[in-house]
Amino acid sequence: MTAKHVVHHIPVCPFSQRLEILLALRGRDDAVEFRVVDITRPRDPELLAKTRGTTALPVLETPDGQILKESLVILRYLDEILDGPTLRRRDPLEHAVESMLVAREGPFTSAGYLFVMNQDRARRDEFADRLLAIYRDIDGFLREHSPDGPFLFKGFGLAEAVFTPMFKRFWFLDYYEDFSLPDGPDYDRVRAWKEACMTHPATHQVTEEEIIKLYYDYALGAGNGALPEGRRVSSFTFSSPWQDRPWPPRDKYAGTATDQALGLLPA
Numbered sequence: 292m293t294a295k296h297v298v299h300h301i302p303v304c305p306f307s308q309r310l311e312i313l314l315a316l317r318g319r320d321d322a323v324e325f326r327v328v329d330i331t332r333p334r335d336p337e338l339l340a341k342t343r344g345t346t347a348l349p350v351l352e353t354p355d356g357q358i359l360k361e362s363l364v365i366l367r368y369l370d371e372i373l374d375g376p377t378l379r380r381r382d383p384l385e386h387a388v389e390s391m392l393v394a395r396e397g398p399f400t401s402a403g404y405l406f407v408m409n410q411d412r413a414r415r416d417e418f419a420d421r422l423l424a425i426y427r428d429i430d431g432f433l434r435e436h437s438p439d440g441p442f443l444f445k446g447f448g449l450a451e452a453v454f455t456p457m458f459k460r461f462w463f464l465d466y467y468e469d470f471s472l473p474d475g476p477d478y479d480r481v482r483a484w485k486e487a488c489m490t491h492p493a494t495h496q497v498t499e500e501e502i503i504k505l506y507y508d509y510a511l512g513a514g515n516g517a518l519p520e521g522r523r524v525s526s527f528t529f530s531s532p533w534q535d536r537p538w539p540p541r542d543k544y545a546g547t548a549t550d551q552a553l554g555l556l557p558a
């Protein structure tokens with residue numbers, strides 16, 4: 292690979308972190324140029340023309356101008372073209388097994404996001420139960436295919452790169468929903484997998500504090516840079532660095548804190 296591929300992305304986006312993990316594992320952070328899109332501003336018309344109107348990121352632009360969308364597609368593409376051993380299993384059966392686990396990422400992701408965005412306190416347990424059912428399903432899958440673990444196969448692979456960014460985003464559930472995996476054998480295998488994924492040195496692109504502060508608006512039901520009622524600055528703003536902000540209030544059902552209290556107004 293000679294000329295650079297460009298990835299248009301939103302910093303802290305979990306879908307984009309999948310690509311960053313792959314590059315870190317390969318020691319090829321330089322293989323892709325990441326171009327930042329500010330989610331709190333209207334999209335650049337030039338980029339919109341390239342994507343033919345869709346706004347979801349990441350989007351990869353090849354050196355000859357081809358556009359690839361969807362993080363899993365981009366991840367698999369980069370995995371194939373970068374030098375070195377692939378993340379995906381080369382054995383067809385093993386690849387089929389990892390693909391079955393990867394196929395669970397959509398329901399897992401939406402269960403976590405719907406949970407954090409729920410604004411009806413009375414429905415909290417319903418959302419928690421839905422997510423727990425998926426954790427139990429993954430636990431069973433790992434027991435069947437990798438009883439000893441901690442990873443699905445020998446090391447950190449494709450399925451781990453797909454799920455780890457979501458495990459890290461779900462810090463917002465620990466904080467805003469007081470959610471954790473219950474003790475007990477139904478969750479022990481998936482707990483060990485999650486722990487091994489989250490502590491792997493190639494996955495430290497984001498911190499818990501960063502996620503909690505940036506995703507405050509999601510916890511108030513406002514995703515993708517939208518504004519909760521009564522606020523003028525998004526928690527995803529670039530103009531007030533998250534490091535300088537106080538930790539947001541944990542009780543999301545009490546309504547929003549002010550822009551000022553959240554440290555969102557530039558000093």
Ligand SMILES: N[C@@H](CCC(=O)N[C@@H](CS)C(=O)NCC(=O)O)C(=O)O
Nearest residue numbers: 304305306346347348349361362515
């Ligand atoms: N299925 C897509 C989801 C991408 C996605 O939802 N990205 C979010 C950022 S984390 C986004 O671009 N949101 C803004 C938008 O959709 O306009 C993928 O895997 O790439």
